[in-house]
Amino acid sequence: MTLQHYLVISAILFTLGIFAVLTRRNAISILMGIELILNSCNLNFAAFSRFMTPPEDISGQIIAIFGIVLAAAEAAVFLAIILAIYREFGSIRPNEVDTLKG
Amino acid sequence: MVIPLISLILLCPLAAFAIFGLLGLAKRSFPRQDYLSTAAMLIALVCSLLLLQEVVPDPEPHTVKWLSLGSVTFSMGFYLDSVTAIMLIVVTLVSSLVHIFSMGYMHGDPRYPRFFAFLSLFSFSMLFLVVSDNLLGIYIGWELVGLCSYLLIGFWFEKDSAANACKKAFLTTRVGDVGMFIGMMMLFTKFDTLSLYGETGIFSLAAAQLNTADMVWLSVAGVLIFCGAVGKSAQVPLHTWLPDAMEGPTPVSALIHAATMVAAGVYLTARMFPILTETSSLVIAYVGGITALVAATIAIVRFDIKRVLAYSTVSQLGYMMLGIGAGSYVAGLFHLTTHAFFKALLFLGSGSVIHAFHAMHGHGHDDDHGHDDDHGHEHEHGDHDAHGHDHGEDHDSEHVLGSEIPPDQDMRNMGGLRHKMPITFITMLIATLSISGVPFVFSGFWSKDAILGGVLGRAMEWNSVHHYLLFGMALFAAGLTAFYMFRLIFMTFFGEPRNQEMHNMAHESPKSMTVPLLILAALSFPVVNTLWFNADYVKPPEQAHLHAPEHAYVSPDSKVGEAGLTFSLFGISEAVAAEEGGQDTHGAHGDDGHHGHGPAHTIAMVLSIIVAGLGILLSWLFYHRRTLSAESVANSFRPIYNLFWHKYYFDEFYDGVLVALTVWKARLFAQFDGTIVDGIVNGVGKGTRDILAVFVGVFDNRIVDGLVNRVAEVTWSIGGRVRRIQTGAIQTYLFVVLAGIVLLILIFRAL
Numbered sequence: 001m002t003l004q005h006y007l008v009i010s011a012i013l014f015t016l017g018i019f020a021v022l023t024r025r026n027a028i029s030i031l032m033g034i035e036l037i038l039n040s041c042n043l044n045f046a047a048f049s050r051f052m053t054p055p056e057d058i059s060g061q062i063i064a065i066f067g068i069v070l071a072a073a074e075a076a077v078f079l080a081i082i083l084a085i086y087r088e089f090g091s092i093r094p095n096e097v098d099t100l101k102g
Numbered sequence: 103m104v105i106p107l108i109s110l111i112l113l114c115p116l117a118a119f120a121i122f123g124l125l126g127l128a129k130r131s132f133p134r135q136d137y138l139s140t141a142a143m144l145i146a147l148v149c150s151l152l153l154l155q156e157v158v159p160d161p162e163p164h165t166v167k168w169l170s171l172g173s174v175t176f177s178m179g180f181y182l183d184s185v186t187a188i189m190l191i192v193v194t195l196v197s198s199l200v201h202i203f204s205m206g207y208m209h210g211d212p213r214y215p216r217f218f219a220f221l222s223l224f225s226f227s228m229l230f231l232v233v234s235d236n237l238l239g240i241y242i243g244w245e246l247v248g249l250c251s252y253l254l255i256g257f258w259f260e261k262d263s264a265a266n267a268c269k270k271a272f273l274t275t276r277v278g279d280v281g282m283f284i285g286m287m288m289l290f291t292k293f294d295t296l297s298l299y300g301e302t303g304i305f306s307l308a309a310a311q312l313n314t315a316d317m318v319w320l321s322v323a324g325v326l327i328f329c330g331a332v333g334k335s336a337q338v339p340l341h342t343w344l345p346d347a348m349e350g351p352t353p354v355s356a357l358i359h360a361a362t363m364v365a366a367g368v369y370l371t372a373r374m375f376p377i378l379t380e381t382s383s384l385v386i387a388y389v390g391g392i393t394a395l396v397a398a399t400i401a402i403v404r405f406d407i408k409r410v411l412a413y414s415t416v417s418q419l420g421y422m423m424l425g426i427g428a429g430s431y432v433a434g435l436f437h438l439t440t441h442a443f444f445k446a447l448l449f450l451g452s453g454s455v456i457h458a459f460h461a462m463h464g465h466g467h468d469d470d471h472g473h474d475d476d477h478g479h480e481h482e483h484g485d486h487d488a489h490g491h492d493h494g495e496d497h498d499s500e501h502v503l504g505s506e507i508p509p510d511q512d513m514r515n516m517g518g519l520r521h522k523m524p525i526t527f528i529t530m531l532i533a534t535l536s537i538s539g540v541p542f543v544f545s546g547f548w549s550k551d552a553i554l555g556g557v558l559g560r561a562m563e564w565n566s567v568h569h570y571l572l573f574g575m576a577l578f579a580a581g582l583t584a585f586y587m588f589r590l591i592f593m594t595f596f597g598e599p600r601n602q603e604m605h606n607m608a609h610e611s612p613k614s615m616t617v618p619l620l621i622l623a624a625l626s627f628p629v630v631n632t633l634w635f636n637a638d639y640v641k642p643p644e645q646a647h648l649h650a651p652e653h654a655y656v657s658p659d660s661k662v663g664e665a666g667l668t669f670s671l672f673g674i675s676e677a678v679a680a681e682e683g684g685q686d687t688h689g690a691h692g693d694d695g696h697h698g699h700g701p702a703h704t705i706a707m708v709l710s711i712i713v714a715g716l717g718i719l720l721s722w723l724f725y726h727r728r729t730l731s732a733e734s735v736a737n738s739f740r741p742i743y744n745l746f747w748h749k750y751y752f753d754e755f756y757d758g759v760l761v762a763l764t765v766w767k768a769r770l771f772a773q774f775d776g777t778i779v780d781g782i783v784n785g786v787g788k789g790t791r792d793i794l795a796v797f798v799g800v801f802d803n804r805i806v807d808g809l810v811n812r813v814a815e816v817t818w819s820i821g822g823r824v825r826r827i828q829t830g831a832i833q834t835y836l837f838v839v840l841a842g843i844v845l846l847i848l849i850f851r852a853l
Contacts (some may be wrong), residue, residue: 022837030833095831 006047011042114142122219135215147194163235180237199618206614267349273345278333285326324382335367352453361442390423398582430556431642437549447622449531459510520595522664529623538584555703584717592725607845
């Protein structure tokens with residue numbers, strides 16, 4: 001297992017995430033895409049920390065843990081917003097929430 | 103010491119006014135403006151008294167350069183000779199007393215502080231006029247006192263009559279001032295300076311440079327400058343403003359329109375004394391003589407106590423002018439001094455009487471001013487009631503004449519006041535005795551006699567018909583003076599009260615008013631005579647351009663002071679002799695010519711005592727004993743009485759001719775303006791609108807608007823297209839962002 005393996009996995013995850021964010025119609029699916037992107041980043045941090053720095057320096061891994069916490073918080077807020085949108089519009093499809101569109 | 107003292111004299115009243123003005127900017131007023139102004143005047147008075155010591159025989163002016171215009175330099179400065187010093191005392195003394203009097207008289211007026219501020223400004227201006235050593239400074243002070251006179255006559259501007267009177271005073275004096283200005287400019291073009299004294303002053307230059315060929319020119323200049331004095335000193339024909347000026351508060355009448363400002367004209371004429379020629383002297387003497395006579399005849403038929411005094415003032419100013427015109431420089435100024443005191447006293451006394459009646463009117467309301475206002479309305483109503491049925495001329499003339507008399511100034515409402523107002527009565531009686539020329543113990547006698555003697559002396563000396571005629575006029579006027587002044591006293595203070603209701607309410611005035619009266623009464627006795635009769639102190643200037651006519655009577659040596667005996671009564675005989683002797687040493691007309699003065703004075707004195715006695719006697723018969731009836735005499739001389747009553751129709755003449763002409767001219771110009779000027783303006787306007795504006799309009803509509811519209815349309819269409827990019831779909835945006843990032847990465851890779 002070399003650094004490249006991790007990076008490839010991370011790239012696949014990132015691409016999948018982007019693809020999900022750009023193509024899905026459902027806001028929940030978009031959230032899942034965003035989570036994939038975040039996790040690909042976390043994987044990158046951990047991998048680089050493991051292979052590129054001395055073993056006693058674990059700051060990259062700590063940032064990954066921060067990233068996970070951040071993702072959790074973000075997911076909570078996001079879901080709350082989606083819930084509010086659903087109550088208001090009866091839909092969670094972003095292209096249908098277009099009150100501001102001119 | 104001269105400069106600091108004079109500066110202090112000028113600055114004190116100015117500061118009192120400035121404090122009022124500066125606080126006025128902040129919309130406040132000093133709570134005791136009256137004390138401030140009075141204190142300022144008292145300081146000035148003390149300084150003036152100190153200045154008496156500083157007078158030297160041949161003073162030099164103290165000047166500074168003020169304004170340089172090209173090659174011409176105007177200087178400003180002070181000139182202190184004995185005349186200046188005495189004038190300073192007269193002005194500050196009368197002014198101080200009037201200030202004190204006003205505290206009582208003006209009490210409760212809503213514009214009380216302003217009144218004192220104006221008095222201060224006036225005092226400053228007058229003092230500035232007096233001490234100036236050059237015509238420009240005199241002119242500045244001259245116009246300033248005119249302004250103060252305007253402000254104070256119109257002090258109760260709610261009254262139409264006061265508002266009209268102040269405008270009349272201002273405009274009438276302005277007529278004379280134009281002449282004065284032209285005269286000044288004539289002197290200026292000749293001598294390139296307006297300074298009077300010193301080696302480069304007008305007097306020295308005139309004495310050195312002018313020859314007989316310039317005499318006509320110099321006479322014209324002298325008469326023109328005298329025009330200013332005619333306006334300011336209310337000489338015929340510009341005297342009509344002074345009686346109307348009595349609409350102002352009575353202390354103002356006393357200070358400005360009796361004692362000081364109107365005397366400024368006499369002062370100016372006296373200052374011009376060295377450049378007077380025979381012709382201009384004679385013009386001055388005639389104007390003065392005619393004024394003295396005309397005003398005295400008008401005064402004998404007036405019923406308004408203040409107007410009697412006003413005409414009396416005009417008449418006495420005429421005397422002073424006559425004295426100066428006849429070469430009696432000292433006598434003219436001497437009469438100015440004595441007149442200032444006794445006439446101020448008479449006016450303040452009349453103010454005291456009016457105040458007593460005021461208080462009666464003001465029974466319901468304490469506010470002095472308030473019921474003054476009421477009076478204004480009252481006579482307006484009275485006027486309308488009385489003349490409501492008359493149409494045309496009569497109504498107009500009555501209105502113009504201002505002959506509606508306020509009840510508290512009408513002598514027909516007075517009588518028997520001597521018991522009610524003893525101090526006012528006694529002081530006014532003293533002043534009346536003085537002005538009437540009751541011999542020896544009153545100052546007025548000495549000064550009037552000095553003028554009469556001077557005129558007669560000149561007549562005898564020159565054997566001049568003009569001067570004999572002038573002497574006759576002056577003598578007759580002296581009799582009339584005694585008559586109308588005692589008429590005033592008898593009607594006001596003697597006899598039975600004619601209006602019982604008003605009489606009951608009358609009372610003596612407060613101390614602040616009676617004390618000034620007492621001081622002025624003391625000054626009506628000959629206390630200042632010694633100053634004037636001291637030849638070392640007051641020296642008549644040399645008249646280099648005045649020559650006795652060739653047929654002048656040349657007496658053999660007759661230097662016998664027959665008048666010596668009578669003069670010695672007051673220990674001034676030597677002084678008189680010295681004066682006459684002093685004149686000889688520098689008299690332009692030789693030693694012999696002057697000695698007519700001795701017998702002339704005796705003759706004049708005897709005659710003046712006779713006419714004064716006659717006047718008083720007649721007055722007593724008419725108005726006290728009533729053995730003669732004024733009405734029947736008036737009826738038998740109806741045309742003359744009407745002439746006097748209508749004041750020689752001067753006002754009618756001015757209204758009918760000058761005012762009407764001016765109005766007609768104004769109408770003509772208005773017509774010209776309305777048809778021709780307006781026509782041109784409107785034509786140009788119409789042309790612009792109809793021709794030029796059409797082209798401009800097309801240009802505007804097509805080109806300017808077109809450009810603006812094109813720009814707007816282009817912007818609109820671009821906007822319409824660009825807005826499609828903004829779909830509102832987040833995923834589209836994100837896709838664009840991603841594409842952008844990929845593009846950037848590719849670009850950086852390529853680099």
